[in-house]
Amino acid sequence: MKKLIVCLLSVLVLLSLFAGCGPDEPGEVTPGETGKEDADFESIEDPMERLKAMIEAAGWPDGSIEFVVCNGVGGGSDQMARAVANCVNALDVGFNINVNNRTGSSGMIGAAYVAARPDDTSLLLAQNGGEFGNWISFPDFGVSKEKFKPVAIVAIDTACLVVRSDSGFETMDDLVNYSLEHPGEIVFGGTNSNLSMDAIMYDRMVEQTGMQTEFVPFEGGGDVSTALLGGPITAAWQNPSEVAAYIESGDFRCIAMGSETRHEDYPDIPTAIEQGYPDVYFSLYRGVLAPENMPDEYIDILALAIEIGSQSETFQHDYIDANTVTYYFGGPEEMAEEMDYYEALFEEIIAKSEAA
Numbered sequence: 001m002k003k004l005i006v007c008l009l010s011v012l013v014l015l016s017l018f019a020g021c022g023p024d025e026p027g028e029v030t031p032g033e034t035g036k037e038d039a040d041f042e043s044i045e046d047p048m049e050r051l052k053a054m055i056e057a058a059g060w061p062d063g064s065i066e067f068v069v070c071n072g073v074g075g076g077s078d079q080m081a082r083a084v085a086n087c088v089n090a091l092d093v094g095f096n097i098n099v100n101n102r103t104g105s106s107g108m109i110g111a112a113y114v115a116a117r118p119d120d121t122s123l124l125l126a127q128n129g130g131e132f133g134n135w136i137s138f139p140d141f142g143v144s145k146e147k148f149k150p151v152a153i154v155a156i157d158t159a160c161l162v163v164r165s166d167s168g169f170e171t172m173d174d175l176v177n178y179s180l181e182h183p184g185e186i187v188f189g190g191t192n193s194n195l196s197m198d199a200i201m202y203d204r205m206v207e208q209t210g211m212q213t214e215f216v217p218f219e220g221g222g223d224v225s226t227a228l229l230g231g232p233i234t235a236a237w238q239n240p241s242e243v244a245a246y247i248e249s250g251d252f253r254c255i256a257m258g259s260e261t262r263h264e265d266y267p268d269i270p271t272a273i274e275q276g277y278p279d280v281y282f283s284l285y286r287g288v289l290a291p292e293n294m295p296d297e298y299i300d301i302l303a304l305a306i307e308i309g310s311q312s313e314t315f316q317h318d319y320i321d322a323n324t325v326t327y328y329f330g331g332p333e334e335m336a337e338e339m340d341y342y343e344a345l346f347e348e349i350i351a352k353s354e355a356a
Helices: 004-021 048-058 076-089 105-115 129-137 172-181 197-209 223-231 240-249 296-311 313-321 332-355
Strands: 064-069 098-100 122-126 148-158 160-164 187-191 212-216 233-237 251-259 281-289 325-332
Touching: 048 212, 048 296, 064 076, 064 105, 076 098, 076 122, 076 129, 076 148, 076 281, 076 296, 076 313, 105 122, 105 129, 105 281, 122 129, 122 148, 122 332, 129 281, 129 332, 148 212, 148 296, 160 223, 160 240, 160 296, 172 197, 172 251, 187 197, 197 233, 223 233, 223 240, 233 240, 281 296, 281 325, 281 332, 296 313, 296 325, 296 332, 313 325, 325 332
Parallel strands: 064 098, 064 122, 187 212, 187 233
Antiparallel strands: 122 281, 148 281, 148 325, 160 233, 160 251
16 A cells, blocks of 8 residues: 555656746747756767757757848948858858948947847857947947847957069068158058047057157058058058059068068068067957847857858858968957957057046
């Protein structure tokens, strides 16, 4: 009799456990409650098969995702976003990414649009490390690092130091020494913001070397190149994509790269660090952010889709090679670390500028 009672109790316990495993309501499935969230996706060796399994388990994405770009069509962020969208859409895994340029107020309009929609799972934001300068400078827009979740880094942008080929300057030492011997004769050009990459590189170079030069601001990189070609300025730190044609034509000479290691497209050009200027370097990541409440399993899906797509020949040719940027993929955790670094960096730059 005791054995029968024990068996009956055991059956009742098992039935109650099975009953507690189902969804609250028939057919109701919410993110993280698919019953598949504990699946060992990492054991699926093929990345595409793993991605499909993750999408099926999450039941997302199931439509279009708006990829917001804060700047105009044709700019660096726009080109990156469109390349990412194209390569992910080409995977044909049931959803599409559509780029939408929401411009204005130095890029703050687009960033604020995404920041104000923390629960939207159909939004992404194109972002680069340099945008922290505006986020910090314009707090009234309500944009901050905490308003987003990092998804992925896809490229690294840097600067190169260019002079006219007929200038006689072949190394950084040539330029620095001439400046020290002829104060005020060397004139640098750059874009009209003390938070731009070229201005930061210039400031770091002057701070380390004690060069006595002038800095002339221009509206954009194209204007800087024109000024260098025509003669009003002597040198400039510019994005490689802005001066690649001039270097190839022989009009400009690149005498240093501003990255920590040599640029793969210019392996023969030494970095400023290699030439004895350890503090003269700066690079910017280009990546993708999501609204702050995007579920982690969705972030993982997006990161994997972008990683797969960015390794395609189309992405490498049409974006990486065409824009002379360095391909680098970093997932959510790595992008979070980069965001912490650049936020602290621009806080320091802005504080120093305000104290001057």
